[in-house]
Amino acid sequence: MSESAEASAAPATSWRWVRRRQLALNIVAVCGGIALWAAVVALGKVGLPSPAQVLMRAIELIRSGQILTDLLSSLGRVAAGFALGVALAIPVGFLMGWYSTARGLIEPFVQFFRMIPPLAVIPLAIVTMGIGEAPKVFVIFLAAFLSSVIATFQGVVNVDKTLINAARVLGARDATILRRVVIPASTPYILVGMRIGLGSAWATVVAAELIAAQSGLGFRMQQAELYYDLATIFVSLITIGILGLAMDRLLLALETRLTQWQERM
Amino acid sequence: MSAKISFQNVSRQFAHHGASFLALDRLSVDVADGEFVTLVGPSGCGKSTALAIAAGLIKPTGGEMIVDGQAVRGPGPERGVIFQQYALFPWLTVRQNVEFGLRIAGKRASQRWAIAQRFIDLVGLADFADSLPKVLSGGMKQRCAIARAYAVDPSILLMDEPFGALDALTRVQMQDQLLDTWSRERRTVMFVTHEVDEAVYLANRVIVMAARPGRLYDIIPVDLPYPRTEALRLSGAFAEIRNRVWRAVYHQQARRPDNAA
Numbered sequence: 072m073s074e075s076a077e078a079s080a081a082p083a084t085s086w087r088w089v090r091r092r093q094l095a096l097n098i099v100a101v102c103g104g105i106a107l108w109a110a111v112v113a114l115g116k117v118g119l120p121s122p123a124q125v126l127m128r129a130i131e132l133i134r135s136g137q138i139l140t141d142l143l144s145s146l147g148r149v150a151a152g153f154a155l156g157v158a159l160a161i162p163v164g165f166l167m168g169w170y171s172t173a174r175g176l177i178e179p180f181v182q183f184f185r186m187i188p189p190l191a192v193i194p195l196a197i198v199t200m201g202i203g204e205a206p207k208v209f210v211i212f213l214a215a216f217l218s219s220v221i222a223t224f225q226g227v228v229n230v231d232k233t234l235i236n237a238a239r240v241l242g243a244r245d246a247t248i249l250r251r252v253v254i255p256a257s258t259p260y261i262l263v264g265m266r267i268g269l270g271s272a273w274a275t276v277v278a279a280e281l282i283a284a285q286s287g288l289g290f291r292m293q294q295a296e297l298y299y300d301l302a303t304i305f306v307s308l309i310t311i312g313i314l315g316l317a318m319d320r321l322l323l324a325l326e327t328r329l330t331q332w333q334e335r336m
Numbered sequence: 337m338s339a340k341i342s343f344q345n346v347s348r349q350f351a352h353h354g355a356s357f358l359a360l361d362r363l364s365v366d367v368a369d370g371e372f373v374t375l376v377g378p379s380g381c382g383k384s385t386a387l388a389i390a391a392g393l394i395k396p397t398g399g400e401m402i403v404d405g406q407a408v409r410g411p412g413p414e415r416g417v418i419f420q421q422y423a424l425f426p427w428l429t430v431r432q433n434v435e436f437g438l439r440i441a442g443k444r445a446s447q448r449w450a451i452a453q454r455f456i457d458l459v460g461l462a463d464f465a466d467s468l469p470k471v472l473s474g475g476m477k478q479r480c481a482i483a484r485a486y487a488v489d490p491s492i493l494l495m496d497e498p499f500g501a502l503d504a505l506t507r508v509q510m511q512d513q514l515l516d517t518w519s520r521e522r523r524t525v526m527f528v529t530h531e532v533d534e535a536v537y538l539a540n541r542v543i544v545m546a547a548r549p550g551r552l553y554d555i556i557p558v559d560l561p562y563p564r565t566e567a568l569r570l571s572g573a574f575a576e577i578r579n580r581v582w583r584a585v586y587h588q589q590a591r592r593p594d595n596a597a
Contacts, residue, residue, distance in 0.1 A: 242488065255425070332469075
């Protein structure tokens with residue numbers, strides 16, 4: 072249709088312009104933030120390290136390879152717990168959305184455990200699972216599972232009934248409807264759930280490492296705290312933020328790619 | 337000739353927040369093979385409910401729904417359904433949507449492609465075969481839905497206000513295309529609408545329904561020749577039938593008091 076081609080040509084350029092402008096504003100904001108931080112430190116009122124000191128420490132930690140080790144052990148825990156959580160959440164969410172019996176049996180547990188912050192489970196996890204990797208991976212699993220399962224369940228419940236009817240009148244049975252209608256239709260919900268789950272998994276791993284770990288970014292901060300090593304704490308915090316952001320963008324890109332069929336306002 | 341579609345005292349009761357109401361009260365209508373009937377009536381007259389029962393999407397709470405001499409037990413590919421909201425699968429392209437029913441029927445890829453291509457051409461969407469529904473206009477979406485329904489070769493088409501969301505001009509074009517295809521392939525069509533003009537223009541017979549409870553009110557034959565044209569649409573004979581249907585829809589007498597409540 073020629074009208075849609077024309078219509079999309081004009082906004083494309085202005086859209087690109089808006090994006091560039093946003094990016095410029097983002098950069099200005101980040102630079103402004105760092106300048107403000109430097110100014111506050113220069114006034115000497117608070118005992119914080121300056122941006123330059125933090126940068127030096129960051130270079131040291133990168134050179135020594137320590138930050139990479141910490142980062143990999145934190146990421147490894149998140150990857151394991153998140154993968155397990157999502158892998159269980161998707162089938163359980165589908166069961167809950169599709170079969171009212173399964174929903175009746177599972178929902179009370181999901182709703183109840185959702186109200187308990189995963190970190191509150193750490194003491195129990197350590198007592199029952201020891202101080203190895205298991206308790207940390209378990210709490211991350213719990214965090215990822217609980218946010219993903221609700222989203223998947225909501226996605227299945229919200230599938231447009233007309234689409235299901237359209238499939239039925241074309242001869243589709245339950246298994247086909249699940250595979251060819253319910254799964255694709257709920258994908259946007261599942262991906263949103265995964266993003267929330269990843270955010271909460273990342274928050275949980277750092278906190279878990281602060282409490283009980285022999286490696287990881289959280290552990291490194293806890294060690295630095297003992298030596299009043301503020302620069303290392305800053306480097307760890309910034310690393311956590313950047314990594315979290317990177318993972319979120321990665322999932323967002325995946326989401327955009329998998330749900331490009333959606334009509335967006 | 338025995339009826340293709342036969343409603344035999346079909347009723348449907350719905351429960352809604354504890355109260356139950358009768359959406360359809362003992363509807364009895366026969367539709368002959370190859371016939372084009374339209375169902376028209378005020379909102380709440382049960383016309384869409386009747387169509388959904390014929391489609392097998394909802395079960396009657398009373399009476400018998402017979403299609404091809406058999407009681408309806410659920411939906412089936414021999415009864416194509418076209419919904420007002422198009423109901424295209426938004427994650428599939430036009431071609432994949434049209435192939436959906438063929439895939440379920442177990443057709444091989446080459447067959448699917450050929451059949452889909454034929455119906456995509458028929459509805460004039462060849463340039464959009466690989467587009468997602470989101471780039472299509474309302475009329476194009478409905479044409480895609482029609483191609484999808486035709487592709488599985490149903491002997492019956494059940495259409496629930498299919499052109500209700502389209503602008504007046506597109507609607508007239510879609511009506512002509514539908515009649516054109518119907519006159520060539522002679523499927524049995526049940527077409528629900530609330531537009532009196534549309535009901536008369538398309539049909540062999542107009543089934544007028546009444547509301548609260550939804551029931552049969554009158555059946556008005558349209559003794560006008562096909563192909564139907566613009567000249568016919570503007571003719572006196574058309575106006576006469578149109579007026580008769582109009583009065584039946586908009587000046588319905590209240591129901592006999594013994595059936596009130």
